[in-house]
Amino acid sequence: MEVLSVASEVYPLIKTGGLADVAGALPGALTSHSVSMRTLIPGYPSVMEKLSGGRVVKELDDLFGVPAKLIAARVEGLDVIVIDAPVLYDRPGNPYVSPDGWDWPDNWKRFAALGWVAAELAMGLVEGYRPQVLHCHDWQAGLAPAYIKFSASPDIKTVMTIHNIAFKGFFSADIFGQLRLPPEAFGVGGVEYYGGVSFLKSGMECADYVTTVSPNYADEIRTPQFGMGLEGLLNGRAETVSGILNGIDLTAWDPTTDKALAQNFSANTINLRQANKQAVVEKFGLDGVDGPLFCVVSRLTDQKGMDLLLQVVDGLVDLGGRLAVLGSGEGYLEDGFRHQSALHPGKVSIFNGYDEDLSHLMQGGADAIVIPSRFEPCGLTQLYGLRYGCVPVVSRIGGLADTVIDANPAALAAEVATGVVFDPNSAQALYDAIRKTVSLYGDSKIWKKIQRRGMKADVSWETSAARYADLYASITGLKNNDDSDH
């Protein structure tokens, strides 16, 4: 089975968040299920830099008005097709915003081009290459299923995966005329959404199958609270919507070999983590290594509940905890953590930015990772936390609820607890969860058991890759030649 994955980021070529981790890990996880996956990705500067030895498989004179080359390459273990269109993608900043933080005004065109190339590839743009499934991720790839549906080859199968329903890729209706879609595509069965164009809605409407990244979130987004205006669409096609839980790349995230750690360790040598804790404490300018060290590795946004955490920082410090924050995002939250850090020198510290290696060190050294998200399609940092013995403290929503088992008396007695799970999603409940974590940490025997159990939890792609392979097989009617057990 040949699948073309379409994503705006893929680790390790370009990453701003969890989408990149998933798009980067899935192809490798699928190989043992007889699925060969290539990834179509825009040629941002960081992608072009890493590309070497690629082969131009197509030249386009007019990709939404600009010249482009499609380059096929094997890079960092991934088979990619890169859209080398400098006018669209050779820009500073991250894939979506300029260095001063504003969305690029032609984002609609940059990602319409991504979807259009994906659809054309599926329809035979490059001789000898004919994927059976287009697997589209998030709004940036959301037009591809519409290009297929309104084409001469509507039978090509498409899957749309929602990593974040809040980002709809919404643009004014004015752009429709330039999308290269027939007039009938501007309607309920196409790209139209509240009078404008939504790339995400387009994908969710036009794809043969819609997935999201955890079973619980798949249920939640059918309700008005989490569906954010798309619950009606999802309920209308409930038979073809499901949640497939994310896994993590066990090679990139392996505490026994991770080069970003000051000291490697395993579930059997958990005491060695202390050297990493020391390294985190030093990096963040915090006091000593006694007492629980909480960390945050996150976009600093409302979604992630960072405003709730700001409300309980005083309490966390009073309980004897310290807090190291790695992240960037909304200005008022960055300022808020800077302010807390000034109020609590040696106890609270923020590294405002993005640092992949530091994120690994924090997971390997902090005692607990706090994730008080308001909604969380899956969440990866709690999975990294589990694998690295950094106990997750999470709100009971989305994929967080699917992956962390609360250390309540019954779960502790049954020896299944892997973290602390709280609800409702309020500052008070978060404070109570932090207090509970501090108390659990105080009993080193119980704490180590929780850590060890987390480190042994199955956070691999194995089960979920099999589910994606089965999904591709069922929508195409092609047999999945997979002889593994699932």
Ligand SMILES: Nc1ncnc2c1ncn2[C@@H]1O[C@H](COP(=O)(O)OP(=O)(O)O[C@H]2O[C@H](CO)[C@@H](O)[C@H](O)[C@H]2O)[C@@H](O)[C@H]1O
């Ligand atoms: N400042 C920083 N420095 C270094 N690394 C940083 C960082 N800030 C974040 N990261 C890293 O970025 C990733 C974020 O993962 P999340 O699961 O939180 O995804 P995100 O919300 O971006 O994406 C969406 O997609 C993913 C994938 O499906 C879903 O899990 C999630 O729920 C959904 O919101 C992790 O690898 C984390 O370590």
